[in-house]
Amino acid sequence: MSKYIIRGGVPLNGSVTISGAKNAAVAIIPAALLVDGVCRIENVPDISDVSMLFGILRQMGARLRDLGGGTVELDCTSVSTHAATFDAMRRIRASYYLIGALLARFGRADIAMPGGCNFGGVRPIDQHVKGFTAMGASIDIKNGVLTATTDGGLHGASVFFDVVSVGATINIMLAATTADGVTLIENAAREPHIVDLANFLNYMGADIRGAGTNVIRIYGVKSLHGGTYSIIPDQIEAGTYMAAAAGTGGRVEIKNVTPKHLECISGKLREMGVSVEESGVASIVVEGGERFRKIDVTTMPYPGFPTDMQPQISTLLCLADGTSTVTEGVWDNRFKYVDELAKMGASIRVTGRTAIIEGVSGLTGAPLRAHDLRAGAALVIAGLCARGTTEIEGVSYIERGYEDIVGKLRSLGADITSIDDTFDASEAPAEASAV
Ligand code: EPZ
Secondary structure (H helix, E strand, O other): OEEEEEEOOOOOEEEEEOOEOHHHHHHHHHHHHHEEEEEEEEOOOOOHHHHHHHHHHHHOOOEEEEEEOOEEEEEOOOOOOOEEOOHHHHHOHHHHHHHHHHHHHHOEEEEEOOOOOOOOOOOOOHHHHHHHHHOOEEEEEEOOEEEEEEOOOOEOOEEEOOOOOHHHHHHHHHHHHOOEOEEEEEOOOOOHHHHHHHHHHHHOOOEEEOEOEOEEEEEOOOOEEEEEEEOOEOHHHHHHHHHHHHHOOOEEEEEOOOHHHHHHHHHHHHHOOOEEEEOOOOEEEEEOOOOEEOOEEEEOOOOOEOHHHHHHHHHHHOOEEOEEEEEOOOOOOOOOOHHHHHOOOOEEEEEOOEEEEEOOOOOEOOEEEOOOHHHHHHHHHHHHHOEOEEEEEOHHHHHOOOOOHHHHHHHOOOEEEEEEOOOOHHHOOOOOOOO
């Protein structure tokens, strides 16, 4: 298994191009199951979560052609099974989008459920089940397999979510696209990837209105046709490079971004004293200063500060003057990485859902282990900012969601290499930790 070796203290400089959004890609790829014909999808990120999903669809009979440069042609017309109960399904959280997609297509879905998660707490699916049930499905979960059945297909329904859930919003949108009648989702998630999925489906002939607000109306259509669609840039990958640029005191132009999607991150970085400027329609320039100012952050569903940037901003706040607080408002617990940062000299105390971070004068390189995707990205940032050498194990988690992170950082001047270490069975991501 690989590990990263980082010699820190080098300011990042230059420009980096952001890839397509992971969390949009993992929704749009299963959505192709609803389409009669070929979907040409552009700006597909080259990350392991996406290759795992492609592998699952291929196993079900889909045809995939890689045209290079992030463009693929995906044709699910010949998929004839409603069952996806093989092992690969358990390795990726987003495989549960196949429930909505297969229910829409066949009126039935048998799905191997993803395992537990790695950033602590539970990841329930009660809101997904509530939505499917309202639309006429019966759900049964036994021995890790979820079976969803209908009596002749789904019908439109009103669904009110008790918590704002990205996954449940996406799953119900998928299920409702070709259902009989109108579906109303209230208290829907508003993340950019929700809008991207709605745009993809609408391009292919769906009638979905209101995505990006908390009320989404889906007018069921008979069928969808093929077409071409380009996935939006990854908000969190961009935010991660913004944090890395700021933390190392460098100056980086971040290209292929949607600045509006980054406002929640830019705002907090500016509060810390970081310069963030738009430079054209699809790029921003981030420049770090001497020391950061302390801030308080609470993660919230979009347009709030994203939970998927929580470990990265906490890492920067280790280098701020004074005491900052970071409160996790989405997940029960997402602070496992704190023990790793402590090995580098960080001073963080976690009480309940809040991390209290006392700024220190600097971090020192140490051997570390990534326990999930964003925690892993935060450790990379910490290593880049630290004095000395940092070794990070568990990098397969990072590569689930960051395309060529080592190559991109090296192009900005970072001293980071990926080396093949001896096999370490504990590193294999057998459970769904990334999505
Ligand atoms: C999505 O996960 C993302 N994954 C996560 O990205 C992200 O952290 C999360 O949304 C929040 O933004 C993908 O898009 C593939 P949720 P999801 O349903 O959909 C509770 C990353 O690093 N909840 O919005 O699984 C849940 O426990 C990751 O890229 C219920 O109570 O998250 C949590 O507290 C990891 N019942 C909150 O809602 C449900 O039925 C938000 O979860 C569903 C969720």
